Amino acid sequence: MMNHLYLFALGTFFLFTGCQSIPAQNITAAKDLKNQNIIYFNPEVFPDIDEIKEPTYTAFYAAVSEKTQYFRNYNMLRVDSYMPYDAVDVGAVVEYCKNNNAQLAVIPKVKYFKVGVGKYVFSNQVIISMKLYDSLGNFLAETNYDTYRKNARILGSAENSIKIGATGAMTNLGKNLRKSKTYSISGAN
Secondary structure, three states: OHHHHHHHHHHHHHHHHHHHHHHHHHHHHHHHHHOEEEEEEEOEEEOOOHHHHHHHHHHHHHHHHHHHOOOOOEEEEEEEEEOOOOOOOHHHHHHHHHHOOOOEEEEEEEEEEEOOOOOOOEEEEEEEEEEEEEOOOOEEEEEEEEHHHHHOOOOOOHHHHHHHHHHHHHHHHHHHHHHHOOOOOOOOO
């Protein structure tokens, strides 16, 4: 009789602890769906001059982090790797998404306007281009933002132009996604 009581108590204990772990797993899964990661690769910089790459990366990521702070459910992950804009390696994008638990990947490009006669003379105006892929490697959207045409900025620093261009490109990307309805980002402006 005492043996049956111990077995009953042990079985009841495992039953209750097993049932309690199921909702905990569902809460964790819901939390993972709620907080999603977006990978941003280092932008391709044109012209390809080493001296302007690091300031360009700094200004670009400052703008991206300012813009993504409004998306509570999305976290920005910076990948210090170069991905050519015109020849995207989809397999590498899928692998980066898988290894970083990311649902989206953005491949950016920053193009400075060249003015003047000299080889290294270029304007502070930029064109920011972005391509968006999902974690399966499917192309979702592409956009660009020309700081000269959109804001008619002649004066100002290149860093400010990059920030304005990155913010504008991200806004355009969100608009393109809402129009196409292929992927939804909650809270996109």
